[in-house]
Amino acid sequence: MTVADHPKCGAGGLGCEVLKNLALSGFTDIHVIDMDTIDVSNLNRQFLFRAADVGKPKATVAAEFVMRRVKGVTITPYYGAIQDKGPDYYMQFQLVICGLDSVEARRWINATLVDMVDPENQESLKPLIDGGTEGFKGQSRVILPTLSSCYECSLDMLTPRAAVPMCTLASIPRQPAHCIEWASILEWPRIMGDKKLDNDDPEHITWLYEKALERAKEFNITGVTYSMTQGVVKNIIPAIASTNAIIAASCCNEALKIITSCSPFMNNYMMYMGDEGVYTHTFEHEKKEGCPVCGTLATDYEASGEWTLDEFIERLKEKPDIQIKKPTLSTERRKLYYAGPPQLMEMTRPNLDKKLKDLMDSGEEVAITDPGLPFSLRLNVIFSK
């Protein structure tokens, strides 16, 4: 089987597994992006890396390793952040598999792929397969941008990072982690001022460790260690090799099914729980009405460049299918009109008398929020000739 141009993001815990699976499944042209370098703590599960590779970029080392072992596969590494690349880069692929480590990066790739969908161009719809693991738990998900529920649709369902009340940290710490958090959240800014805490700087971690240790002594708490300090500050959840293998397998299965149409693909979310027995649950995330990324796809709106912004808003208010009363309008590069607070309203009011052509280009997207809208409305304002 020959499959062209098929990327994945990440060459970390999930990434190593995914890359190996794809190559052995017969994918022949794979791209890999990862911004990290290899750390000695990765070696227990990120099996494409050896001790001699510590410090080198993960993407490059992973690509070379797999190409050496699997004949006939071409892997193109990119050492950098997914955000370095734009739609032109992602357009060359058939689908994207993500093994990312943050909500922020997932929101970014999701929004980018949803944005890329052009109804006139079949090639612009790139299925996104997102995998994630946290200790013994994991999940995989198939997102067909604009068609099925996207990552942003279910953002409200994410469990926020468990946080301890600030006053507990400040006055009644009970656990070693409370002392460490106190050191990083309260003590560092108090003593260091504006100096930014760098989680990857061993000197900074040592400072926190020593402060946390003193505080733990004061409150008769035991168990503060250097590695625990590192773990709490960087929010490290121990990665389990077998969880990564299971989730990566699911992701690659879905990729194979989507690319070859050999079998129906997952609809659309699977979670795996390996901490209390072995259990998976698959269900369909539904699209969210008014999702800020995919629920409000820009529709075209024909306007005259000669209209003033005020005229444009009045016409929008007359549209029976959208109920807006006090709209706020902006484009990616500027505020057009803000209905509040007073300072921003005053600042943007002069725009009301300006002509649309002096505020935006034809085809530019205008985002509109209004108390009457579930979330927002996006219009591609196209000037009639």
Next chain:
Amino acid sequence: MLKIWSMKQQQAASNAEGGPKKKKVTAAQLRAQKDITELALPSTMRTNFPDPEDILNFTLTIEPDEGMYKGGSFNFTFAINQNFPHEPPKVKCTQKIYHPNIDLEGNVCLNILREDWKPVLNLNAVIVGLQFLFLEPNPSDPLNKEAAEDLRLTRENFKRNVKSSMQGGYIKNVQFDKVLK
């Protein structure tokens, strides 16, 4: 891959004929826009945007018209990051004030700013929460232990200390910022 596209066609998407795709407002930015423009602030509070082009960083002034902090003018900075509303806004008091739930560095102990934040909450909820701290300072969640202890022991003495701190006075060798309006 063909099947997916036929699903797309069934969806009967509108035909776009606009020019090249322009950058879109990010979801975080859009949510902040909605929250900020739909703030319903009473006359005791106002926002200020030092850089009006940047809606993700602004200040809030609270001037309580009742309670022990009446007559003061309290400033907070709000910093919203690109992970909003998954992450709460970062809020700090810019003045050194005598308050059980606000420490001398300006950190604020408000549950919805940390452990109880949820993406369905909005900036209005945070602002109402901040105002509430001035009406009902809460000694059971202390960030400034001395102030909390003071409030718990003798409410009248605490009131006097608040008044003197707001005038720029000293309490236990710590000088507070003058915050009278």
